[in-house]
Amino acid sequence: MTIRAYKGILPTLGKAVYVDESAVLVGDITLADDVSIWPLVAARGDVNIMRIGARTNIQDGCVLHLSRPSPGKPEGSALIIGEDVTVGHKVMLHGCTLGNRILIGMGAIVMDDVIVEDDVIIGAGSLVPPGKRLQGGYLYVGSPAKQARPLNEAEIAFLSESAANYVVLKDEYLAEA
Numbered sequence: 001m002t003i004r005a006y007k008g009i010l011p012t013l014g015k016a017v018y019v020d021e022s023a024v025l026v027g028d029i030t031l032a033d034d035v036s037i038w039p040l041v042a043a044r045g046d047v048n049i050m051r052i053g054a055r056t057n058i059q060d061g062c063v064l065h066l067s068r069p070s071p072g073k074p075e076g077s078a079l080i081i082g083e084d085v086t087v088g089h090k091v092m093l094h095g096c097t098l099g100n101r102i103l104i105g106m107g108a109i110v111m112d113d114v115i116v117e118d119d120v121i122i123g124a125g126s127l128v129p130p131g132k133r134l135q136g137g138y139l140y141v142g143s144p145a146k147q148a149r150p151l152n153e154a155e156i157a158f159l160s161e162s163a164a165n166y167v168v169l170k171d172e173y174l175a176e177a
């Protein structure tokens with residue numbers, strides 16, 4: 001089964017959410033309206049919580065997890081993703097907080113306690129080390145990811161367009177089902 005309980009808590013899905021049948025969602029995960037989860041995504045909300053905002057898409061092969069509470073950090077590290085976020089193919093998101101209108105490029109890794117402000121692009125294959133804060137309105141690339149340049153107006157507009165395109169696409173998939 002794609003959507004499974006852990007300690008009696010099942011993922012909760014908003015309106016018109018699309019979850020591919022090959023994806024696996026476990027435990028305390030909340031998907032807001034119009035979220036799409038594409039093939040082979042593994043998302044495990046067991047040792048903390050995961051929240052995904054409206055119209056966000058999590059593309060093929062992504063791995064989403066979180067960190068448990070510890071003596072030094074009693075709240076642990078939840079995974080919180082905002083609205084209109086595009087998470088590219090094979091991205092790893094671990095215990096981080098993403099704002100709104102963000103593009104995470106294919107194959108990027110974002111580690112615990114990272115905060116990504118609104119309107120950011122992270123280049124394909126980048127690695128964002130634990131605890132970094134990425135400033136809104138900028139492109140970050142590399143391993144470790146560094147601020148490359150400010151985003152231009154077209155790129156900032158594209159962030160919302162990318163999310164909107166995925167809402168249309170997942171509606172087509174829902175219509176096929």
Ligand SMILES: CC(C)(COP(=O)(O)OP(=O)(O)OC[C@H]1O[C@@H](n2cnc3c(N)ncnc32)[C@H](O)[C@@H]1OP(=O)(O)O)[C@@H](O)C(=O)NCCC(=O)NCCS
Nearest residue numbers: 087088089104105106121122123124125126141142148149
């Ligand atoms: C980051 C990205 C948007 C940059 O596009 P761009 O307009 O070509 O960027 P720029 O030309 O301004 O590049 C700035 C610098 O970063 C470098 N760079 C670009 N992408 C990079 C990446 N992914 N990793 C490392 N460096 C990168 C460029 O070579 C350039 O370096 P230089 O100044 O030394 O020449 C693009 O390369 C990318 O990674 N897009 C992600 C697409 C994706 O994964 N979409 C999701 C799936 S649909």
